[in-house]
Amino acid sequence: MFQIQDQSQRPLTTAHLAQTMSLLLLSNQELKDKVISELAENPALELVEENVCPQCKKRLRQPGPCPVCSRKSEGDEPIVFLSPRVAQNTSRDGRRHDDFDPMDREIVAPESLATFVLEQLAADLEPEDRKLALYILASLDDDGFLQDPPAIIARMTRSPITQVNRVLHLISRVDPLGLATSGPQQALQVQLELLPNGGQKREIAKRLLEDHFSELGRREFDKIAARLGVSVNRVRQAAEFIHDNLNPYPARSSWGSGRQPQPGNPEVYHSPDISITHSTSHDDDSLVVEIFAPVSGWLRVNPLFKKYQERQNGDLSEEWKEHIERASLFVKCLQQRNNTVCQVMENLVAQQREYILKGDRYLRPMTRAELAEKIGVHESTISRAVAQKAVAFPDGRILPLSRFFDRSLSVRDRIKEIVRNEKRPLTDEQIVKILRKEGIKVARRTVAKYRSIEGILPARLRHRDSKGNHR
DNA sequence: CTATGGCACGGATT
DNA sequence: AATCCGTGCCATAG
Numbered sequence: 426m427f428q429i430q431d432q433s434q435r436p437l438t439t440a441h442l443a444q445t446m447s448l449l450l451l452s453n454q455e456l457k458d459k460v461i462s463e464l465a466e467n468p469a470l471e472l473v474e475e476n477v478c479p480q481c482k483k484r485l486r487q488p489g490p491c492p493v494c495s496r497k498s499e500g501d502e503p504i505v506f507l508s509p510r511v512a513q514n515t516s517r518d519g520r521r522h523d524d525f526d527p528m529d530r531e532i533v534a535p536e537s538l539a540t541f542v543l544e545q546l547a548a549d550l551e552p553e554d555r556k557l558a559l560y561i562l563a564s565l566d567d568d569g570f571l572q573d574p575p576a577i578i579a580r581m582t583r584s585p586i587t588q589v590n591r592v593l594h595l596i597s598r599v600d601p602l603g604l605a606t607s608g609p610q611q612a613l614q615v616q617l618e619l620l621p622n623g624g625q626k627r628e629i630a631k632r633l634l635e636d637h638f639s640e641l642g643r644r645e646f647d648k649i650a651a652r653l654g655v656s657v658n659r660v661r662q663a664a665e666f667i668h669d670n671l672n673p674y675p676a677r678s679s680w681g682s683g684r685q686p687q688p689g690n691p692e693v694y695h696s697p698d699i700s701i702t703h704s705t706s707h708d709d710d711s712l713v714v715e716i717f718a719p720v721s722g723w724l725r726v727n728p729l730f731k732k733y734q735e736r737q738n739g740d741l742s743e744e745w746k747e748h749i750e751r752a753s754l755f756v757k758c759l760q761q762r763n764n765t766v767c768q769v770m771e772n773l774v775a776q777q778r779e780y781i782l783k784g785d786r787y788l789r790p791m792t793r794a795e796l797a798e799k800i801g802v803h804e805s806t807i808s809r810a811v812a813q814k815a816v817a818f819p820d821g822r823i824l825p826l827s828r829f830f831d832r833s834l835s836v837r838d839r840i841k842e843i844v845r846n847e848k849r850p851l852t853d854e855q856i857v858k859i860l861r862k863e864g865i866k867v868a869r870r871t872v873a874k875y876r877s878i879e880g881i882l883p884a885r886l887r888h889r890d891s892k893g894n895h896r
Numbered sequence: 897c898t899a900t901g902g903c904a905c906g907g908a909t910t
Numbered sequence: 911a912a913t914c915c916g917t918g919c920c921a922t923a924g
Binding site for chain 2: 651657794805808832870885
């Protein structure tokens, strides 16, 4: 059962639903591309770059209705506010503060990555390569990746493809290693290739990157191990090796808004779509949830089109009607997406406050279905909203949003602690007993599985580390 | 004989 | 309908 707020009182079309669904599924990076391509091919869609109300021209700092003229849109045409950070502030009691100003925490603009790279390259570049290198550096996205394949670059610059490849090769091997590759996978591969040592882990790591990248991102070590014919621990070590020594987002390592992958911070495989931080402006312990939007500015149906439509009494060419309809649909779907993500986060933060603040142990198991019912959407909607997105926690960890629905996380964390504090290595059976006393009922076999996931060696091999200290 | 990991099954989740 | 997860049974290593 769907319960959708339709702001302009129009009947919902199946197209609307379909598109809302597909937009929900996208991560920010993907959504950005989507918005850009939509803008490119639909003249009726307009992006107002500034954060200025298109009606009263005042500068705006909040999403939602314009506080000055208090109108949501021109006519009843929807407008969606695409601040780089849409913020909401949830305090302990779960109530929202609306006076939080997202613009107070603007990110410092990154320095020019291009000049930094060019300086290093200067010696190796032929004069005719220079222009090409410039072009390539200019077309990198925020993460330092090249969206277009070399063939396209070659055509755009009218250069031979061999030259393009040569320059790309050079660029990918100077300081932010793996720059100008097509994505995290290739970036990691280049970095691994250039790493001097690594031994056996390196071999496994190489295969992980080549053949099992998506599984690696999902941390399905057991699955990979099975298919590779290696033990889970080996795979786990290789994955650790990758995240300790390599950086999937080269442009973020030296500058930019991203966080550096830090030792002890596993899973830095995504740039966050959402961040949760402590409040700085309020001195209470409220949490600030920021939902990053892909582009900044207002997205709306171009008012000129709208006016023209009125003047013609709706008697427009099919093409124009099509454009206006499509633009309006797109904007509404985006609103829907933002709305859903907001609601989801609001609930998650309220429910899982303990987890966010105190750590894995306090995650309260919750299924997507429960959350769906609470919000009043179909459970598949939640699945889509949660998939493919990453959230940055106050402590700096960047984790997949689906982590909130990991039923076994708290138990695994408890097991980790039990092992850490054990004086003599405990067998799985003994761990089961301890857990049962705390009201956690699990089978012996399950403990073994969790141990494996966490990379804890069996009791036998954990033998005396003098004073019970494990590394 | 005991602790552990592999395989596979069933029920829950997506 | 497909996938994930906890668990039981069994072989094996120590």
